[in-house]
Amino acid sequence: MPRVSDEHLAARRQQILDAARRCFLRDGFHNTSMQDVIREAGLSVGAVYRYFPSKYNLVTAIAQAVIGGADQVFAELARHEPPLPLTEVLARALAYVDSQTGPDGVLRLAIQVWSEAQRDPALADFVRATYRGFRDHFVAIARRAREAGELPVDADPEAAGAALFGLIPGYFMQRILTGQPDRHTYLAGVRTLLTGSATSPVSG
Template identity: 45%
Template sequence: MARVSQEHLDARRRQILDGARRCFARNGFHATSMQDVLREAGLSAGAVYRYFRSKDELVAAIALEVFEEVGGAFEAVSRSEDPPPPGRILGEVLRLVLGDGEEERVPPPLLVQVWAETLRSAELAEALDKGYARVREAWVRIVGAYQRRGLMRDDVPADQVARTLIGVAQGFLLQRALFGAGDVTDLENGLLALTSMRPPDDPAGRADGAPEGPPV
């Protein structure tokens, strides 16, 4: 009997996850059955259960993929001594998660459902905590680089800035999930405008207490 290649196994797993992702995005986790996933993926029950024993395992696998990609993307940027502005970083990562094609790779409603599922799943909650900590640590390093270069005031702890920037991205995804509006470019431009604010009465063109230098 011929051995099945790892490439084939990986492709079959990808097929199942993509089918489950479409089902969950369309109908939600709780309204989707494993039979729905089988039909969407075009596979038999035996083929699917070889990889995932339950719907909860599918949910966890999709969530872990997203957490891993997002964490890795931010960590890559954080290793630079001259990171790009916050809006550009968030824009690149959001495009990685959402995708640029007609069909969103990970639709925002699905992300919101994953967040909600962490309230009932200890496994997902642990994964989300680790993912959040990873992204937060990366942002702290990025903000530190801004501060060292004189691009951002250094009297505010980097961790506070990091949590705020994470909140901006989460808020953007929530708005997109609830209202279906908003492009990643809107977020980039909005952050550019916010981070370039200057008090009108500052003759030096600097924010109060901020070091000299171009805005981030």
């Protein structure tokens, strides 16, 4: 029997994940069965179960995909040289959010992941660790902002980082649930709160 290439295996796995993502976006986690994913993927039962023995495995893989892109963006913001002003950090983070909140955007699945984590202890552990990692990036950003003089010398980076990170899910929850505010309006509001001016010269 010819050996199946790693590229073929990776492509087949991605085919299943893409099918699951479409199902989850269309019908939600709870209303999607493994049979639904199998039909959507156009594969045999054995082919799908070879890669994902259960819906939990699919949900976790989707969650990892949702999270991976955001973690890379936030890590790059934390390492940027020279350190970015806090409003610029937020502008760039929200630009990424906007790219992922359309009808097929992965952040729409993030809300479902949060909901599923309330009833699945294993997924809850995964989500908890992941979001702590996100927050750590923003703590690092706040620490660098304090060193650069943007925050007071007695500022607590843990507190400032947690608050800054909290602005991001706050934005995309509003965007997904109500369609508002747009990114420029939200950034103007944050700039007003942080600097007293809605016209700070930052991108966004």
